[in-house]
Amino acid sequence: MLASLYCIRPITAMYAIAKQFRYLFCLILLSFNVQLFAQAQIEVSGNGNAISNGSFTFSTDNFTDFGAVFNTPDEVDVNQQEKTFTITNNGDADLVISDISLVDVKSYFDITTNATGTITSGNSADLVINFNSHAFGLGFAEVRITNNVTSEPYTFFISAKNIACESGECFGVAEDAVNVCSGRGTCVSKDVCECEATVGGINCQTPYRWDDGSLTVTRNLDFTPQLIIGTELDDQSVHEVIVEIKTSSKFPGSQGVTFGLVNNPPSDTNHPIGVYGLEYGYISNGKRIADNNQASYGDTFDVGDQIKLIYDGPNNTLSFAVKKSGETEFTLQGDGSAFSDLDFGDSNPAFAISFQCLGGCEYVIR
Known part of the structure; x- marks a missing residue:
């Protein structure tokens, strides 16, 4: 704006050198304004499909799900899987990638082609990751x-599976044992269970439906949101x-545990409560x-807390109460029904519970 106000004034200098000086000054100011408002943009994609910042979902469409490889027990890493991700700068300034790293506690993945450096406007660079x-x-x-560009690193999750061609056992239990899976x-195949329709989890440990009375529900490292459904009301x-x-x-990045009501049966059992219609939840x-x-x-809740779900059928309302760890009474949340x-x-x-668990999760329903 400074350049615009200055440069539209009539040039009334009497000497050519003054005119040239003012013209040069205008160019400098205009160039400064262009540089000031130029911005880089970062976009990440796989297989031509976008991967949003902070994504914790997995899909073969954008390569965040590498899929499965199959190997024999004596040649565990012969077959590997490599995927290419593209980092694009659609802005009008340079995009600087200073570091790319993997948080991988089991060291399953390696960066084989890095994309660090400067990506100029309109260009892209490939990031190649290998499942070893x-x-x-x-x-x-x-x-x-x-x-x-982003104040925190641009992040997304990737997953892959290595399956043994020869089965033998699942999670330490022989394949022909009555308690396998x-x-x-x-x-x-080795540590790969095909579960009955009413249960899920990597070891078929999670019922999708509970009956009246007490039940302990456990959930291990499965990556997808899961609904656990109660009896019809x-x-x-x-x-x-x-x-x-x-x-x-x-x-990381998931909605967290949610309690609530869903229509019975729901459209699917792999989503957080409330993201679809006909569902109501408390996160x-x-x-x-x-x-x-x-x-x-209402209040946040965590390990050790108890949540009471109250469905008033005649009045068609849903309320929640929370009893914090160490407390003796439930406290009704909100100013009234949720x-x-x-x-x-x-x-x-x-009634239903939904969660996306990193490691072991356990809930007691009564």
């Missing part, structure tokens, strides 16, 4: 791209259920969620 399959099982890593599935009574959080390790961050919209509601005028379509609702 040095051991059987499921591997995952966080990719961290330090750059001059937690007694709820079939061992199809009618609209003629007031229904309550209490859930105690024994252990809970939130997957561990203290917010309520419906139609994928979050709003402040949700009213609930809509479950043509079905009745069911």
